[in-house]
Amino acid sequence: MNFLTPLAFALAVLLPIIVALYFLKLRREEQHVSSTYLWRTLVRDMAANAPWQKLKPNLLLLLQLLFLIILILTLARPFVWGETVAGSHLILVVDTSASMGATDVTPNRLVAAIASARQLVDGLPSSARVTVIDAGAQVRVPVSSASDRGAALAALDALHPGTTGADFASALTLAAAIAAREPDSEIVILSDGHIALPENFTLPSRVQYISIGKENNNQAIGAFSLQTESGGRTLTAFVQAINFGSQEARRRLVLRADGQLLSARDLTLTPSKSQAITIPDLPANMRSFEATLEGQDALATDDNSWAVSPSSEKISVRIVSTGNRFLETALRLMPNVETTVYTPTSNLQSFDSAQDKLPTSNFQLTIFDSVISTGTLPTGDLFFIAPLRSTEFFSVTGRVDAPIATPVVADDPLLRYVDLRDVVIQDATRIALPIWGRAVMIDSKTNAPLLVIGEQDGRRIAILAFDLRRSDLPLRVAFPLLMANLLDALVPGGASGIPANVEPGKPLAITAPPQTTLITVRTPDGQSQTMTPTNGRVVFMQTNRLGVYEIASQDKLLGRFAVNLFNANESDIAPRGSLPIAASAPQSKIENQKSKTEWWQPLAWLALALLVIEWLYAYRGQVARVWNLGVGRLVKRNL
Structure with missing residues (x-):
């Protein structure tokens, strides 16, 4: 908590003064007597009626002290640092890349980014508009210049972390174009900062960057491949494990083929270093292999990787x-x-x-x-x-x-x-x-x-x-x-024309055998997509799910390929406090921009409420009589 006028706390000297006045106050209880003549001389001779006697519990004193404390806080103008916007058109660019699934903030970074975005939307004036840009592998605009807050909030809640990097160059270019069309716009970027941009990338001056994330504790499988040995009778697996964190990590590398456990090794990973692991003499008749880093880290997406057995056919x-x-x-x-x-x-x-x-x-x-x-x-x-x-x-x-x-x-x-x-x-x-x-x-x-x-x-x-x-x-x-x-x-991919590895989100061109009328691709979750070849080829677009895919033609298996997150930019989850974006303003980097949110208004209303309660309590007798009188007249009038 911060204060704009901390000198207002000097008024706190009034607190002991009020307490002292209660010590000095004459405390007489009202008694009914036949005559006050004999009492006057006795009262006159008493010295201040023992002013420093023990202070008894007093609700009126408590209310007055609370009122003064709240009044002092109100005059001090407390505020908290937060994010807000000044324009009438808010353009939210939300990072939905794989690293936004990191759980160093609860429950993950994307949910935290959505919460910050919702706070910005809720703080907008009623006439403001909102645009939401989903900065994933494919840039989407689910809501554009919407005055409907419900639609904007629903679009934010529908976002989810992907399995790829984010195309921030396209997302920010689109945001800049929208901002140029509507001058009173402000761009807010919600990301952990792991974005790739061209050199000297420029944006309008009214840009905020809200950094999401806290830690860098993450280990990942950076590479996984298979090589044929002994004339095709055995395979050798090559695995690269990387520790992107700043502390030593102990993980277990487990290798399975077609669901069968083949190897398990305990690894000690040095901070900011990679470790190469070779696993020889693997059976060549297995269809697909899975390497897993067992243990806990902030990002689970890059703890698993897959590989398919190499094809023996020639190109x-x-x-x-x-x-x-x-x-x-x-x-x-x-x-x-x-x-x-x-x-x-x-x-x-x-x-x-x-x-x-x-x-x-x-x-x-x-x-x-x-x-x-x-x-x-x-x-x-x-x-x-x-x-x-x-x-x-x-x-x-x-x-x-x-x-x-x-x-x-x-x-x-x-x-x-x-x-x-x-x-x-x-x-x-x-x-x-x-x-x-x-x-x-x-x-x-x-x-x-x-x-x-x-x-x-x-x-x-x-x-x-x-x-x-x-x-x-x-x-x-x-x-x-x-x-x-x-x-x-x-x-x-060799003779099959199917690569062993495909980047998440990248389209795959598949060459169909002669006289092939249908190509079926089965995804890792068991779903199938059937396509008709054009000029002997089909293009498969849905490669966002990690795992092993199977390609078949008329129930004949053509090959398999694996989709893995081998992306160091996403696995290195350390949040960045600034972005390498040149702005129209003199600053060279877009950094976290904070604004002051004051809390004096609710405190002022609370002080007023305490003052009213204190007055009602002090004059409770008169208030009760007036109330009873008014109620009695009302009852008589109705009778």
Whole structure:
């Protein structure tokens, strides 16, 4: 409790004065006597009638002291720090990511955020409007500019923590657009601060950030994978356990397969460190595996992870080329790849599909090495190397001489363990970056894309802008690593085309076998969704539930995949007191903004009530007589 005018407490000196007056007050009891003449002399001779006699219980004194205490508190203007808004339009951006399920606040962070949001809504004037933005993996606006408080509160109560990170960039961009359309708006962000935003992200100046959460006590499984050993007879599990807390933690790692216990190990996890665990000699005939960290922490969502047995089938790759020993050798050295080389009849930069028909076999990936079909491109995923002509997927705009390959992002998964320093490239095709793709490598001089990857209409596509035979990349250790990473990205999941792991909330493109009319996906909770393939593919969107999914076609199992929360940003639950958001105001970070909520008005009403009670008690005799007189007249009038 704080006070705006603490000098008002100086009036507390009146309290002992009132008590002293009661000590000095003459205390005479009313008695009926025949005459007062003989009593006057006796009373006159008494010295102040013993003023300091023992103080007896007195309700009137108690009421007067309480009134003075409440009056002093009222004049001191007590207040508490809280969150409030000043605008007529409140925009609530509520974080519903996985970390908001942490239980370091009761019952969890999201419920605490909803309680704070409800308090803000209840404190708004009657004419104010409310917008609620659900900042999850998919941004939703359940209520927009609503004057109905009930609808806003119901939308808040319907929120629940997800299993993914939050798309805060989209959520705050939407909030800023709404605030710009309605100038008297204020944005309130309710989150634990674990959000990813672009650099120099800006918002209007009227922004509040309410930090949710208290502790960082959490351990998580950061990775879980299976590898085939002994020619496919056994499996080895690789598990990474991470302690995101600031204290040492003891947890038990339990591994099960198809519900059967296989291993249990006690772990001692060092603060802010990870620990790698290898579990060999696991049976290869099991369908799915589950790793669990037993014990208690603040976030249970990341204590479980799943993995599926690797597929033993090989990836079918078709190479359309006039001859490229480097490319063919790199692919044939991969144990899970089966390559077929097709050479056009004419040694040209392009060929006519009517004359040089591609084999009709169902290849998962087709690589065009410096040649492109002038007809319809084959089905499946595509990889273009040094294309000299535009296609339906990209446009060729010219040439780049002696480009210098530079990664766009230093830690791009496609460039894992790939060192591109000092790679010599004679020339490259200049390609306009397509809307469906992202640049992985660019020319540091012209910013022209050198490696592009993405997805269009359910097909994964990659473009390498330079000819491998006109660079020294194939002579470096980085080349087979780059090809392996590209193959994993273009054909995730190997021959089945089904990746072993899928991020929560991410769509999954599934290639249907020939003559397949229905694809059924069974989710971890036992529900099924049936889809009809279009152009040989279906896209499954409902990957928000953690666990193992099964994909089938006409009762034939096509494969399995696991959905896991391998997200360090969500598992590191330490709340952040500020957000890296540049505001229109001079401040560079949005921090917790507090406001004063005064409590003098209810205290003033309480003081007035005590004063009325004190007066009624002091004159209770007269009040009773007046009351009885009034009641008596009323009774007589009615009679």
